Amino acid sequence: MQRNPYLPLPMKLVKNFTETEDKLIHTFTFQFLSEEDEKSFPYMPGQFAEVCVFGKGEAPFGIASSPTEPGFLKFSVAKVGLVSTALHMMEEGTIVGVRGPLGNYYPLEQLKGKNIVIIGGGFAFTTLRSMITYILKPEHRGDYGKLTVIYGARNPGLLLYKEELEEWNGRSDIDLVCTIDRPVEGWTGRVGFVPTVTKEVAPSSENSVAIICGPPVMIKFTMPELEACGFKPDQIIMSLENRMKCGIGMCGRCNVGNRYVCKDGPVFTKAELNQLPNEY
Amino acid sequence: MIIAKNALPGLLDKLAAEYEVYAPVKQGAYSLYKQICNGAEADFGYVNSKIPPKGILFPQSEKLYSYSVTGEGTSLEECVDTRKKVIFGIRPCDAKSLLLMDNVFNNDKFQDPYYLTRRSNTILVGMACNDPAGTCFCTSMDGGPFDQSGLDLLLTDIGEAYVVEAVSQKGKDLAAALALGAADDSQKAAAAEARESAEVACAVNTVGLKARLDVNFYDPIWEKFHEKCLGCAACTYSCPTCHCFDIVDEAKDCNGCRVRNWDSCMFPLFTLHGSGHNPRTSGKERMRQRIMHKFKYFVDNFNATACVGCGRCIKNCPVNLDVREVLADIRGSEARSDK
Ligand SMILES: Cc1cc2nc3c(=O)[nH]c(=O)nc-3n(C[C@H](O)[C@H](O)[C@H](O)COP(=O)(O)OP(=O)(O)OC[C@H]3O[C@@H](n4cnc5c(N)ncnc54)[C@H](O)[C@@H]3O)c2cc1C
Ligand code: SF4
Ligand code: SF4
Ligand code: FES
Secondary structure, three states: OOOOOOOOOOEEEEEEOOOOOOOOOEEEEEOOOOOOHHOOOEEEEEEHHHHEOOEEEEEEEEOOOOOOOOOOOEEEEEEOHHHHHHHHOOOOOEEEEEEEEOOOOOEEEEEEEEEEEEEEOOOHHHHHHHHHHHOHHHHHOOOOOOEEEEEOOOOOOHOOOOHHHHHHHHHOOOOEEEOOOOOOOOOOOEEEHHHHHHHOOOOOOOOOOEEEEHHHHHHHHHHHHHHHOOOOOHHHEEEEEOOOOOOOOOOOEEEEEEEEHHHOOOOEEHHHHHHHOOOO | EEEEHHHHHHHHHHHHHEEEEEEEEEEEEEEEEEEOEEEHOOOOOOOOOOOOOOOHHOEEEEEEEEEEEEOOOOEEEEEEEOOEEEEEEEEOOOOOHHHHHHHHHHHHOOOOOOHHHHHHHEEEEEEEOOOOOOOOOOOOOOOOOOOOOOOOEEEEEOOOEEEEEEEOOOHHHHHHOOOEEEHOOOOOOHHHHHHHOOOOOOOOOOOOHHHHHHOOOOOOOHHHHHOOOOOOOOOOOOOOOOOOOOOOEEEEEOOEEEEEEOOOOOOHHHHOOOOOOOOOOOHHHHHHHHHHHHHHHHHHHHHHOOOOOOOOOHHHOOOOHHHHHHHHHOOOOOOOOOO
């Protein structure tokens, strides 16, 4: 029998960083305790893991770090309940458990040679960060065409990964468009909702794939804009976040129709989702 | 082979020396599968147990591992149960349900060591149903009162004795270890007679059911099934093929264990997101999920219906919601529901 999929790998919290101004999102950096442990956790952008706080429970979070950043895993977590609150209050140096990697990942092989348009909203930018970091790695960058990133938040203080955004802004191999909902003093970037900005940027659908993650309203209104740009359902990739427990297709919780989001997803094309009931 | 009824308690005692033996035990007005220490506790005057024997392999509450966390690290201790077991007197429908459950706990990507270890260490001694209940509809679900799927041995009650058939190698080995005598011709004839006369009165027509479910997710028909449902989940807890569970921590400070407990798609919290969004907001979506899962999704994934027709959900539902009627309604035909 394979490894027991319920047993977490112990990892050490080395950084508990307050990511957003409202303090509701923290980014956690966990360090592998040994090289062997790290080898047992080969992951790809788009996958998630169950993070367990011993004594509280476990919860699934998208992996925000990229496999090109060895030695640690990063998660950005919104404070909503039991496990996420326990994480927020956790002292650096504490041991947590991480179970994974779980789920499928962005289809990096199929994306080779294509232009990639990444659209994110709110704090659902975690696995997108992983994806962007992966693509920007010099040994990968040549495999992909133009990289366009549209990222929106309510206000500048709620954007994640500010240092990286700044770094990406200065590069010529990525087109980054950050936008906020309403004008704020000192903000020189764009203002407007993600769907509107998508319309303005009007990414070409020619030989392109769009990856879109964000709150349901953002997705709902961005879809028609992508369609207007000529994106077909099989050129649009999404990542679902149903409630999960086991993460391995057994506890029966996360299904959309006959697919388990944990085991068969969380990454689906719009074409695949069109075949499934809208229960997500 | 044959087991005389008066020899059965002794034989169960003998088994109990080597195995954990589970058998039907009377509990007030109904029967349950319980571990027995002595053969006399078993009572085979049962139609079927109120709760299915799935809990022997997939307990209602089970510790997955215990842990202790110190400044220096963590230690985890797996709690995989490796004891050998015999379920004595399991009904054919329940044996079949375990074959269905195997698909879930040994799926295309992951294996559940807790269930699978118990499963491979468990021998299933079946008891054929000479007198199925009015709520049984196994023959409509690809099973039957003498069905041997999943069993190691099958017993047939012929009055004074049980005629025993070996179904699998495991069963043959067990029969050999117990040195069971041979059945004579008249005993074999009596067993054949019992098989002939066993009748499952209720039939559910499933022709075209899957084809309907393939297309009727948004059909208004789903508005009505849940109307009287209380959302109590008695139907799913007592269903031998339902496998949903929750995982929780039971801990004091840094020492504790991770535990899994049966859960149910009939509960509103089951799918509630951390954000407050819930993809299945009302009883309508939850009832649809229960039916769709058993009669469509499971068929899509494993080419088998996740219902064995045991009738427990019908018997245990406090408001008499009858899955046979629901299925008939979906098909647009008349239900036969003899209770
Ligand atoms: C694939 C995937 C990736 C994800 N990625 C991320 C990510 O990168 N970052 C992120 O922040 N989140 C992510 N999520 C969401 C995250 O999993 C949830 O926010 C998390 O599970 C919440 O866990 P919790 O223990 O903190 O909350 P819980 O304690 O489970 O509570 C969540 C909510 O449900 C309510 N609730 C729960 N149980 C009960 C009860 N018994 N009675 C009443 N109310 C109850 C609580 O009030 C609360 O509002 C992801 C989810 C999935 C499936
Ligand atoms: S759905 Fe009802 S009849 Fe079918 S196996 Fe489950 S409890 Fe038995
Ligand atoms: S047992 Fe009956 S009332 Fe209870 S959840 Fe099931 S269908 Fe609803
Ligand atoms: S989280 Fe358990 S089945 Fe998907």
